[in-house]
Amino acid sequence: MSGHGHGPGHDDSHGDPRNKKIALLISVIALFLALSETLAKSSQTNAISYNVEASNLWAFFQAKTIRMTSVRTAAEAMELDALANGDAPIRAAMEKRIEGWKKTAERYDNEPETNEGRRQLAARAQAAEKSRDTAMAKYHHYEIASAAFQIAIVLASATIITGMMLLTWIAGGLTATGVIFTGIGFLAPHAVHLL
Numbered sequence: 001m002s003g004h005g006h007g008p009g010h011d012d013s014h015g016d017p018r019n020k021k022i023a024l025l026i027s028v029i030a031l032f033l034a035l036s037e038t039l040a041k042s043s044q045t046n047a048i049s050y051n052v053e054a055s056n057l058w059a060f061f062q063a064k065t066i067r068m069t070s071v072r073t074a075a076e077a078m079e080l081d082a083l084a085n086g087d088a089p090i091r092a093a094m095e096k097r098i099e100g101w102k103k104t105a106e107r108y109d110n111e112p113e114t115n116e117g118r119r120q121l122a123a124r125a126q127a128a129e130k131s132r133d134t135a136m137a138k139y140h141h142y143e144i145a146s147a148a149f150q151i152a153i154v155l156a157s158a159t160i161i162t163g164m165m166l167l168t169w170i171a172g173g174l175t176a177t178g179v180i181f182t183g184i185g186f187l188a189p190h191a192v193h194l195l
Contacts, residue, residue: 019160022168026156029175033149036182040142043135043185050132057125064118068108075101134189141185141192148178 075098082094111117115124152174159167184192 018165022156022159025168025171025175026153029149029152029156029171029178032175032178032182033146033153036142036145036149036178039182039185040139040146043139043142047132047135047139050128050135054125054128054132057121057128060116061118061121061125064108064116064121068105068118071101071105071108075105137189137193138185141181141189145178145181145185148174148181152178 078094078098078101082091082098085091085094107117109118110120112120114120152171155167155174156171159165159171
């Protein structure tokens with residue numbers, strides 16, 4: 001009798017070809033999980049970056065609004081003073097200053113050359129918010145995919161212990177669900193609204 005015999009306490013399940021296939025399935029699901037987690041983290045980081053960018057742009061917009069309002073108020077006050085002043089040279093100097101302030105106020109509102117007028121800042125902030133929302137939509141899809149992959153790994157692992165093949169089929173269905181949600185997150189994050 002050989003020293004490699006099978007005694008009563010010997011477990012021969014490691015040689016079961018079904019278990020090898022399930023182990024391979026678990027490896028593939030783990031690969032999908034790693035991919036979805038990486039994409040989720042990247043999307044979350046992008047969402048945070050776009051949120052900071054939008055906040056900064058709205059703060060700059062507010063600063064421009066305050067400056068524009070201050071200059072317009074000063075111009076309006078000086079217009080009243082110019083009307084009350086009878087001295088022609090002083091009135092001419094005041095009107096020149098008023099015109100300069102009005103041009104400055106208009107530049108604060110619309111400055112396409114630098115892309116830093118209020119109109120341009122608002123458009124840039126709204127674009128950053130849209131990018132943030134897209135990144136968050138991607139993140140939510142990837143997180144759902146990751147959850148599906150994690151549960152699938154647990155169920156496939158349980159198949160090896162229990163021998164219940166139904167668990168493997170459920171794991172396969174969850175894996176397909178995870179792949180679908182990863183695809184939606186990657187290709188069309190706004191197609192399915194989750195949150």
